Amino acid sequence: MTIADLEHFRNLLLEREQNILHWVEESTTTTPGDLNKARELLGQIREALTRVDDHSFGCCKVCCDPVETHRLEVQPLLDVCVGCLSKEEQTQLETDLVLANRVYRALLPQRQLVIDGFDIQAMSAEARYIGGDYYDLLPNCPESNLQRLVVADTMGKGLPAGLLMSNIQGAFRLLAESHASPAKLVGSLNRWLCRNIPVTKFVSLVCLGIENAKEASSRIVYANAGHCSPLLIRTGGEMELLAPTGAIIGVRDDFEYLEVETSMQSGDLLILYTDGIVEAMNQDRDEFGEKRLMDFIQPRRAHDLKTLLPDLITHVKAFALTPQLADDYIVMALRKR
Numbered sequence: 093m094t095i096a097d098l099e100h101f102r103n104l105l106l107e108r109e110q111n112i113l114h115w116v117e118e119s120t121t122t123t124p125g126d127l128n129k130a131r132e133l134l135g136q137i138r139e140a141l142t143r144v145d146d147h148s149f150g151c152c153k154v155c156c157d158p159v160e161t162h163r164l165e166v167q168p169l170l171d172v173c174v175g176c177l178s179k180e181e182q183t184q185l186e187t188d189l190v191l192a193n194r195v196y197r198a199l200l201p202q203r204q205l206v207i208d209g210f211d212i213q214a215m216s217a218e219a220r221y222i223g224g225d226y227y228d229l230l231p232n233c234p235e236s237n238l239q240r241l242v243v244a245d246t247m248g249k250g251l252p253a254g255l256l257m258s259n260i261q262g263a264f265r266l267l268a269e270s271h272a273s274p275a276k277l278v279g280s281l282n283r284w285l286c287r288n289i290p291v292t293k294f295v296s297l298v299c300l301g302i303e304n305a306k307e308a309s310s311r312i313v314y315a316n317a318g319h320c321s322p323l324l325i326r327t328g329g330e331m332e333l334l335a336p337t338g339a340i341i342g343v344r345d346d347f348e349y350l351e352v353e354t355s356m357q358s359g360d361l362l363i364l365y366t367d368g369i370v371e372a373m374n375q376d377r378d379e380f381g382e383k384r385l386m387d388f389i390q391p392r393r394a395h396d397l398k399t400l401l402p403d404l405i406t407h408v409k410a411f412a413l414t415p416q417l418a419d420d421y422i423v424m425a426l427r428k429r
C-alpha cells in the first residue's frame with residue numbers, strides 16, 4: 093500500500109472515530125449495551141490506526157497477502173483477505189453481494205424507456221455482482237419540453253463504483269428538475285460531486301436532450317463529459333461521432349461543459365454505449381474499438397433493435413473470445429420512427 097493509500101485509510105478511520113464519538117456524546121437514548129459496542133468499535137479503530145502507523149494496514153493477518161482495497165473502502169477495519177475468510181464468512185459475503193446486485197439492478201430503469209416518436213432498446217450487464225454503469229430517462233424539467241437520457245460509467249468496478257453510481261443517480265434525478273440544458277445539468281452534477289463526495293474515482297457520462305420527438309425532425313442537444321462518443325448513423329449510412337464536449341466529472345468543480353446540437357430524421361439511429369463494449373480486448377490485447385463498432389452497426393442500421401443489440405453483444409464476445417465481457421457494459425439504441 094502506498095503512503096497516499098495509507099493516508100486515505102487513516103482519514104476514513106479518523107472520520108469514523110469522530111462520528112462514533114459524536115454519536116456517543118449526543119445520543120440520549122443510548123443503552124449500556126450500545127455504549128459497550130461503541131467502545132469496542134472505537135478500540136478496533138484505534139488498533140487499525142496503529143497498523144496504519146506501522147504500515148501493516150491492508151495486509152491479511154493470516155497470510156500477509158493484501159486485503160482487497162474495494163473491501164477496505166467499505167469496511168476499513170477488515171484485516172483478513174477473502175481467501176482467508178472462514179467458510180461461513182465466505183457464504184455471508186456471497187449473500188451480501190447478491191443483495192448488493194439486487195439493489196444495483198433496482199437503480200436501473202425497470203421498464204422499457206419510452207419517448208414517443210422513437211424506438212429505444214437498452215442492454216446492460218455487470219462484470220461483478222454490482223456495476224458502475226448507469227442509464228436513465230431523467231424526469232422532465234418543468235419549464236422545458238426536452239426529454240433527457242443519460243448513460244454514465246464510473247471508473248473501476250464492483251461495490252465502490254456501484255455505491256458512487258447510486259449517489260450520482262440520486263443527484264442526477266434531483267438536479268434534472270432544475271436544469272433543462274444537458275450542459276448545465278452536467279456542470280451542476282460535476283460541482284455537486286466535487287463538493288460533496290470524497291471521490292477517488294471519476295465518472296464519464298453523456299446527457300442527451302431530445303426536442304420535438306414526434307415531429308419529422310427532432311432537435312438533439314448533448315453534453316459529453318469524457319465519455320465514449322455515441323454513434324449517429326443516418327438512413328443513408330453516413331456516420332457521426334458525438335465527441336466529448338468536456339472532461340470527466342468529479343475532478344474539478346470549475347470544469348465547463350459545452351452543449352452541441354444536431355438533429356435526427358426518420359430512420360436515423362443513435363448508439364450510446366460504455367467502454368465495456370469498445371475496450372473489450374482480444375488475445376492480442378487489441379481493443380474492439382470505435383471502428384469495429386461502426387463497421388458492425390452501419391450495414392445493420394435498419395435491423396430491428398431487439399435483434400441488433402443482442403447481435404452486437406454476441407459479436408463483441410466473439411471478438412474477445414469470452415462468454416462474459418471483462419467490464420460492465422451498457423449499450424442503448426434509439427431510432428427515430
Ligand SMILES: [Zn+2]
Nearest residue numbers: 152155173176
Ligand atoms: Zn489472507
